[in-house]
Amino acid sequence: MSAKSYFDPEDLKKFGNITELQEVMGKKFFDYYGEVFKEAALTEREKSLIALAVAHAIQCPYCIDAYTSTCLEKGADEEQMMEAVHVAAAIRGGSSLVYGVQMMNQAKN
Numbered sequence: 001m002s003a004k005s006y007f008d009p010e011d012l013k014k015f016g017n018i019t020e021l022q023e024v025m026g027k028k029f030f031d032y033y034g035e036v037f038k039e040a041a042l043t044e045r046e047k048s049l050i051a052l053a054v055a056h057a058i059q060c061p062y063c064i065d066a067y068t069s070t071c072l073e074k075g076a077d078e079e080q081m082m083e084a085v086h087v088a089a090a091i092r093g094g095s096s097l098v099y100g101v102q103m104m105n106q107a108k109n
Helices: 009-020 023-036 044-058 061-073 078-107
Strands: none
Touching: 009 023, 009 061, 044 061, 044 078, 061 078
């Protein structure tokens, strides 16, 4: 008997079902989400790379799977995708380190 993973990749396919328990808000979310990802000042490919980077920063396995596929579909290559992941890592690391200033301020009081 294999252990069930907390994050089931099949659950991503059920994402659209969130409207079942709160239809009004769910539909508003999906309308907004769709609008956000339309091509505008940024291309769909650029938005997908941003989403992939954010997915790594917030460590969402569903989003990582979804936006890896989306990036490839929108024409990004693996090098661009990994560069986006490194941007996320740099920002995440920097945001942790900048709190070092708060620690130094407190330690010097």
